Amino acid sequence: KDEKIWLTLSFGMIMIFMLVTGYQTFALEMGPPSNMETIDPQKVDQTPPFDNPGIKQIGENEYEVVMTLQIFSFTPANIEVPAGSTVHFIMTSKDVTHGFQVAGTNLNAMVMPGHIQRITQKFDKAGEYLVLCNEYCGAGHQLMGTTITVK
Ligand code: CUA
Known part of the structure; x- marks a missing residue:
């Protein structure tokens, strides 16, 4: 039973890690900070x-x-x-x-x-x-x- 909890926990950790990394990559690739002035x-x-x-x-x-x-x-x-x-x-x-x-x-x-x-x-x-x-x-x-x- 313990094993299952640990498996779930580590899977959860991996998911969170992937989400954070994914978001950071996404944010970086989206380019400049949002305070930059835009133009058409x-x-x-x-x-x-x-x-x-x-x-x-x-x-x-x-x-x-x-x-x-x-x-x-x-x-x-x-x-x-x-x-x-x-x-x-x-x-x-x-x-x-x-x-x-x-x-x-x-x-x-x-x-x-x-x-x-x-x-x-x-x-x-x-x-x-x-x-x-x-x-x-x-x-x-x-x-x-x-x-x-x-x-
Ligand atoms: Cu290279 Cu403009």
């Missing part, structure tokens, strides 16, 4: 601020870059900012998941369709920073890159 990926061009992508000065040493990522480019491309600038990137994807990685910095973000990604970086050192997509996004993935020039 079909209507990026009509949705502010993405109806007007570009770079805008918002303070003495502060810039805002509204950027769309799409196969296989970054809009705007070839950004230029003065050395010492703090740059606030506001990004979304118009199609599939892309990556936004800036060589020589800690900038590394996933940019997903349907979500708005905000990330801030200060650029102290002058130079040309390579921007790369680091999420496989299709046949032209390797070609998806641009630069940020700090002068």
